[in-house]
Amino acid sequence: MSGFPTVGIALCTYNGARFLDEQLASILEQEPPAEQVVVADDSSRDGSLEIVRRAADGTGVPIVVLEGTGAPLGVTANFERAVSAVTQELVALSDQDDRWHDDRLAVLRERFAADPDLVLLHTDADLVDAEGRPLGRTLFESLEVQPHEFAAEESGRAFEAFLRRNLATGATVVFRRSLLDLATPFPADWVHDEWLAMIAAATGRVGVVRAATIDYRQHGANQIGVGAPTLSRKIGRVLEARGERNRTLASRFAVLADRLAALGDRVSDEQLAEARAKASFERTRAEFPANRLRRALPVLRLARTGLYERYASRGRADVLRDLLQPA
Numbered sequence: 001m002s003g004f005p006t007v008g009i010a011l012c013t014y015n016g017a018r019f020l021d022e023q024l025a026s027i028l029e030q031e032p033p034a035e036q037v038v039v040a041d042d043s044s045r046d047g048s049l050e051i052v053r054r055a056a057d058g059t060g061v062p063i064v065v066l067e068g069t070g071a072p073l074g075v076t077a078n079f080e081r082a083v084s085a086v087t088q089e090l091v092a093l094s095d096q097d098d099r100w101h102d103d104r105l106a107v108l109r110e111r112f113a114a115d116p117d118l119v120l121l122h123t124d125a126d127l128v129d130a131e132g133r134p135l136g137r138t139l140f141e142s143l144e145v146q147p148h149e150f151a152a153e154e155s156g157r158a159f160e161a162f163l164r165r166n167l168a169t170g171a172t173v174v175f176r177r178s179l180l181d182l183a184t185p186f187p188a189d190w191v192h193d194e195w196l197a198m199i200a201a202a203t204g205r206v207g208v209v210r211a212a213t214i215d216y217r218q219h220g221a222n223q224i225g226v227g228a229p230t231l232s233r234k235i236g237r238v239l240e241a242r243g244e245r246n247r248t249l250a251s252r253f254a255v256l257a258d259r260l261a262a263l264g265d266r267v268s269d270e271q272l273a274e275a276r277a278k279a280s281f282e283r284t285r286a287e288f289p290a291n292r293l294r295r296a297l298p299v300l301r302l303a304r305t306g307l308y309e310r311y312a313s314r315g316r317a318d319v320l321r322d323l324l325q326p327a
Contacts, residue, residue, distance in 0.1 A: 004109045007174070008036035008086035009094050012078045016096030017046040019217060022132075024055045026100040033061050034092070034105060040082035043068030048096070079170070079192040083180060091180075093193065095171040098125075099132065099215040107213060108174045119204030120175040120197060122168035125216035132215065139169060139216055150208060158206035159198070159271055163278050165313035168197035168206070171216055175200060182263060187255045189248070198256055202275075203266045246286035253279035281311045285322060292323070299323050 009027060013020060027037065039052045049067065056063035064085060073081065083091050090112060092105065104123075112118055125139040145167060152161040161167060170193030183199040186192055200206050257275040260267040284302060289295045302308070303319045312318035 004113045005089035005176075006035040007090045007092055007105055007109060008038060008088035008177075009034050009092045010079065010082035010086055011037060011039045011094040011096065012042065012075070012082050013039060013044055013048045013052065013096045014042040014072060014078070015044045015046045015048060017044075017048045017051055019097035019219075020048055020051045021055075022099055023094070023096055024052070026098075026102075027094065028055065028059045028061055029102065030100065030105040031102070032106065035062070035088050036086060037061055037063045038066065038082050038085045039063060040066040040078050040085070041068050042072045042074070042078045043070065076186050076188065076190065076192045076195075080184060080186045084184065086177060089177060090174055091177050092174045093170045093172075097217045097219065098171050099128070099217065101213050101215070104213040107209065107211075111207060111209070112174070112176070115205075115207070117205050118176075118207050119179055120168065120173060120200035121207045121209065122174075122197070123172040123209035123213040124211060125169065125172050125214045126212040128215045128217050130217065130219035132217070135218065138212055139172070140210070143167065150210065153206055153208045156205055159201035159274070162194075162198055162201050162206075163274060163311055164315070166191075166194040166197055167208070168193055169216070170196075172214060173197070179204075182266065187252075187259070189252055189255060199259070202260055202271050203263065244286075246282045250279050250283035250286055253282065277307075278311045281307050288322060292326075296323060 011023075011027070027034070041049050041052070049065065052063065052065055056065070066081060066085060072078075079093065083093070090109070092108070094100075108121055108123075111121055127135040127137055127139060127142065129135055149161050149167060152158060153167070170191075173193055173196065175196060179196065179200055182203055183196055186195055190198075197206065253275055257272060257279060260272045260275055281302075284298075288298055299319060299322045303316070308319055309315050314321070
């Protein structure tokens with residue numbers, strides 16, 4: 001496709017033999033094909049590498065294999081290894097257990113070619129079970145992505161949306177390789193896709209494709225999966241025991257603020273202030289008293305500031321969660 005950006009695929013494997021053949025076939029059958037596939041294996045013990053090598057022998061697409069060298073690195077570090085080895089203009093992230101739709105790369109290449117300011121693009125996905133059968137819902141439906149969240153991304157305000165929660169699932173993400181100059185090294189306490197999305201949103205423009213471009217397989221052993229937004233699941237989330245989630249978020253956004261500060265004039269003063277304010281908001285939530293009665297007043301005081309609407313993943317609904325969570 002003359003005039004269209006080249007694509008390298010970063011595929012990470014870890015004991016993924018069960019579904020890897022199907023995923024590799026869906027990648028290698030893209031038309032036009034990717035210019036490069038990088039497979040970073042995290043010390044698999046189930047024959048995953050043999051499957052990759054067989055696929056490499058039967059295709060004209062260059063496949064670079066990065067073998068594990070010892071103890072598994074984990075998802076984020078292994079993806080950093082994979083994306084760093086891609087040499088093409090665009091980097092497409094890939095999990096080992098999904099299945100790409102036939103026109104995925106063609107659709108996304110066209111979007112990047114049409115919009116030189118676009119840094120990162122993510123899409124919806126059809127959820128399927130272990131056998132590849134449709135579950136009757138999409139990724140965005142399961143995440144309950146709201147119209148105002150789509151609107152924020154589509155109007156160039158993705159950073160505002162991502163401060164509340166990540167909407168860009170890594171298995172659907174493609175980004176310009178130039179983003180790595182700003183995003184690497186990946187911090188250990190961030191998940192790779194969330195980190196890439198935040199840095200892209202802070203320094204450029206993020207786009208969203210509301211159509212599904214992959215089948216996102218849910219098989220019970222996903223390292224990162226997505227559940228159905230049932231009423232019982234929502235109630236369980238509200239009533240789950242208080243943990244370290246807010247403390248973790250506070251730490252993550254403090255790390256983000258430090259990176260944004262280091263990027264200098266690539267980031268606006270407002271974005272840097274927002275990252276710091278998000279860290280402060282989550283730190284405040286983490287320090288609420290364990291006792292519900294003692295917790296009520298500080299939660300309601302924080303609610304009156306309007307910060308829940310700006311920074312909490314579910315907006316004002318998280319006020320109820322903070323009020324009701326058991327110690």
